[in-house]
Amino acid sequence: xxxxxxxxxxxxxxxxxxxxxxxxxxxxxxxxxxxxxxxxxxxxxxxxxxxxxxxxxxxxxxxxxxxxxxxxxxxxxxxxxxxxxxxxxxxxxxxxxxxxxxxxxxxxxxxxxxxxxxxxxxxxxxxxxxxxxxxxxxxxxxxxxxxxxxxxxxxxxxxxxxxxxxxxxxxxxxxxxxxxxxxxxxxxxxxxxxxxxxxxxxxxxxxxxxxxxxxxxxxxxxxxxxxxxxxxxxxxxxxxxxxxxxxxxxxxxxxxxxxxxxxxxxxxxxxxxxxxxxx
Amino acid sequence: xxxxxxxxxxxxxxxxxxxxxxxxxxxxxxxxxxxxxxxxxxxxxxxxxxxxxxxxxxxxxxxxxxxxxxxxxxxxxxxxxxxxxxxxxxxxxxxxxxxxxxxxxxxxxxxxxxxxxxxxxxxxxxxxxxxxxxxxxxxxxxxxxxxxxxxxxxxxxxxxxxxxxxxxxxxxxxxxxxxxxxxxxxxxxxxxxxxxxxxxxxxxxxxxxxxxxxxxxxxxxxxxxxxxxxxxxxxxxxxxxxxxxxxxxxxxxxxxxxxxxxxxxxxxxxxxxxxxxxxxxxxxxxxxxxxxxx
Numbered sequence: 267x268x269x270x271x272x273x274x275x276x277x278x279x280x281x282x283x284x285x286x287x288x289x290x291x292x293x294x295x296x297x298x299x300x301x302x303x304x305x306x307x308x309x310x311x312x313x314x315x316x317x318x319x320x321x322x323x324x325x326x327x328x329x330x331x332x333x334x335x336x337x338x339x340x341x342x343x344x345x346x347x348x349x350x351x352x353x354x355x356x357x358x359x360x361x362x363x364x365x366x367x368x369x370x371x372x373x374x375x376x377x378x379x380x381x382x383x384x385x386x387x388x389x390x391x392x393x394x395x396x397x398x399x400x401x402x403x404x405x406x407x408x409x410x411x412x413x414x415x416x417x418x419x420x421x422x423x424x425x426x427x428x429x430x431x432x433x434x435x436x437x438x439x440x441x442x443x444x445x446x447x448x449x450x451x452x453x454x455x456x457x458x459x460x461x462x463x464x465x466x467x468x469x470x471x472x473x474x475x476x477x478x479x480x481x482x483x484x485x486x487x488x489x490x491x492x493x494x495x496x497x498x499x500x501x502x503x504x505x506x507x508x509x510x511x512x513x514x515x516x517x518x519x520x521x522x523x524x525x526x527x528x529x530x531x532x533x534x535x536x537x538x539x540x541x542x543x544x545x
Numbered sequence: 546x547x548x549x550x551x552x553x554x555x556x557x558x559x560x561x562x563x564x565x566x567x568x569x570x571x572x573x574x575x576x577x578x579x580x581x582x583x584x585x586x587x588x589x590x591x592x593x594x595x596x597x598x599x600x601x602x603x604x605x606x607x608x609x610x611x612x613x614x615x616x617x618x619x620x621x622x623x624x625x626x627x628x629x630x631x632x633x634x635x636x637x638x639x640x641x642x643x644x645x646x647x648x649x650x651x652x653x654x655x656x657x658x659x660x661x662x663x664x665x666x667x668x669x670x671x672x673x674x675x676x677x678x679x680x681x682x683x684x685x686x687x688x689x690x691x692x693x694x695x696x697x698x699x700x701x702x703x704x705x706x707x708x709x710x711x712x713x714x715x716x717x718x719x720x721x722x723x724x725x726x727x728x729x730x731x732x733x734x735x736x737x738x739x740x741x742x743x744x745x746x747x748x749x750x751x752x753x754x755x756x757x758x759x760x761x762x763x764x765x766x767x768x769x770x771x772x773x774x775x776x777x778x779x780x781x782x783x784x785x786x787x788x789x790x791x792x793x794x795x796x797x798x799x800x801x802x803x804x805x806x807x808x809x810x811x812x813x814x815x816x817x818x819x820x821x822x823x824x825x826x827x828x829x830x831x832x833x834x835x836x837x838x839x
Contacts, residue, residue: 278643285642288635289652295712296655298678299667311676315685360563363556375560382571384821386773388794389814390574392588392807393581397574416570419563448555477660479776484802499662502669502780509670516663523658531651538717539724542762 296520303513310509325514333501334491335515342493344407345482346475349414350468357419357467358460361426362452366438376423383420387480395485409485410478418471421541428540429463430456466537469530473523494519582812587805600812610813612788613796616703620792621771623707624714628767629760631711632718639719640726650723654716661713661776668709669781672696696782699789706790709777714770718763725759726752758832765828769821793817 302310303325304318329335364372394413398404403412433456441455442448457464479495486492498515505511527534582600586593604610639650656664671678672695680692695705729752737747775794778784784791784799791799793813801810 274643281638281642282644285638285649288638289649292653292712292716293655295664295667295671296659298671299663302670314670314676314678314681356562356566359559363559367553367556369556372556372560375564379563379567382567384769384818384825385571385575386794386814386817386821388773388775388797389811389818390571390578392586392801392811393577394570394574396588397570397577412566412570416566419567423563448559452559473658477662479660479662479779480798495660495662498666499776499780502662502666512666516666519663520659524655527651527655527658531647534654535720535724538720542721542724542759542766 299513299516299520302509303517305510307508307510310513325510328508329511329514329518332505332511333497335494335497335518337491338494338497339518341407341482341486341491342476342495345410345414345493346472348407349411349418349475350472352411352415353418353422353471354464354468356415357422358426358457358464359452360419361423362430362456364423365427365430366435376427379420379423387417391480391484398485404485405487407486410481413481413485414471414475414478418467422467422471425467425537425540426460426463429460433459462533462536463540465530465533466540469526469533470537470541472526476523477519578811578814581808582815584808585806586808586811588801588807589805593808596808600809603809604812604816609788609791609796613791613793613813616788616790617772617792617794620703620707620774620790621768623704624710624771624774625764625767627707627711628714628718629763631715632763633722633756633760635715635719636722636726639723650719653719656713657716659713661774662780664709664713665777665780668705668712668777669696672705672781697786699786702782702786702790706774706777706781709781710771710774714767718767721759721763722756725756729755761828761831765824768824772817772820 298314301318302314304322306322306324309316309318364376395404398409403409437455437459438451441451446454477495478493479499482493483496483499486496491497494515498512498519501508501512501515581593583595583597584593585596585599635653639646639653642649659667670676674680674692674694674697677695679695683689683691693701696702733751734747737751742750772792773794774792775798778790778792778795779798782790784795794817797810797813797817800806800813
C-alpha cells in the first residue's frame, strides 16, 4: 500500500487538516451524548455545547432508580449471547455442507437462503407473531432468539461459504483418513480454521441484535422492562423532559459496542467486505 | 469428497437445523402474509375474512399510500446519493491521508455502531428548537434568524431524518469502497503516471471503472436499507408532523398496530418486497453487464 513518495508536501497538510475537521463532525454527536450523560438536566438545557463541569453521576443513579434498567441490560445481554451461541452451532454447519458437498439440491438450498435476504422483516412480522403464538413462544425470550437465528442464516452462509473456499480440502481428508467422523472433522479441524470468519459474523450479528428495536419491542411481554434499546425509546416518550436520564441510557447502549469495536476492529472490516463482495 | 449426487445423511443433518429455522420463521410467515394481504385481518380476532383484491385496490387509490410512497422515494434516493458520495469521499480521504489512516477510518465508522433508536434520539435533541446544538451554535455566531424548527418544518423533516441516516450509514459503505480502492492495482496507476496522465485523469479512467462494482453494490444496499428505515422515524417524528415523514414501512407499522388493519399492512409489505426484488434484479443486471466489459 506504500505509495512510494516520501517528500512532505503542503497538500498533505491541507488534506490532513480537512480530515480532522470531518472526523470531528462525525464523532461530535456521539461525544455530545457521552458528555450530556454527565451533565445535570439544567446544564444540558442551559448550554448544550459546553463540557460537563464535574463528574456528575446522578443521571445514572436516577436511571436505575426510576426504571428497571438493570433488567433491560440483562435481557439485552441474554438475547445477544444466547442467539450468538445458537447461531454458531447452526450456521457454519449448513454453510459447510453446502460448500463441501455440492449437488443440485445444496445449490438450490443456497439460492433459497440468499433469496430470503431480500424479504424485509416488516413484511412478515404480523403473521410471524401469530405463528409465535401458536408455538407458545410469543412474549418469551425464545421468540426474538429464533428470529435472530433465522435472520442470520442467509448472511452467515454467504460469509462462511466464501471463507471455506480458501481452506484446503487436504486437511479434512487427512482427518477423515485418521478416522474422524464428518461431525468431528468439522468441529475439530475445519471450524477452528474458520476463526476469523466466526469472529466477523458474531460481531456483525451481535451488533444488530444488541441494537435491534422492533422485534423485542413487539415480541416481549408488555408492562415490563424489555431491552436497552426499547427502554430508551420508551423514555423518549415518557420522560420527554428528562434528557439527562435518557442520555445516561444511551451511554450504556453505546459503550459496549464501542468497546467491542476497539478490540476487534479488523473483523468488522473483514465481515463487511466479504459480505459485499458476494453482493 | 464430492462423490454423491443426492443427499447423504450427514449433509441432511448439517443443513437441516438452518433449513428448518429459515423456513419456519421467514418463509412460512412470508407466504402467509401473501394470503393475509387478501384479507381484512385485524391481527387479533381468530376469524380472518377474505376480501380479494380490496387491499390492493385501496393501495392504488388511497392518497395516504401515495404520500407514503412519495416520502419513501424522496428519503431513499436522498440518502442513497448522499451516502455514496460521502462514503466515497471518506474512502478516498482515508486512502490518501498521510497520518493516522486507521484512526480516521475508525472515527468515520463509529456512527455505524450506534443503534437506530439512540442515533434518532441524539439528533432529535441536537435539532431541538430551544435547547438544541444547531440553534445554539447559530445563535452564538449571530445567525439568530437562521434558527429553525428542524423537524417541525414540514419542508425540512425528511431531509433532517435523512441527515441522521447518512451520518450513521456512510462509514459502512466507506469500508466497502476502501477495500475496492485498495484492490486498484498500483502498477496500473504508476504506468498511467509515467505516460503523463494527471491525477484527475487517473482517477477518472482507472480508479472509477475499477470501483464501479463496489458502487453498484453500495448503491443497491443503501437503497434497500433506505426503504427499511424505521427506528429513527419512530423516535424522531412518529411519521409526523401530519404525514410528512410517513414512509411505506412506517405506514405498514401504523395501520397494523395502531389501527388494527394488519391485512392492509401486509399488502403494503408485499409492495415493498416487489420494490426490493426489482432493485436487486437491476443490480444483478448491472454487475453482469460490467463483467462482460472487463
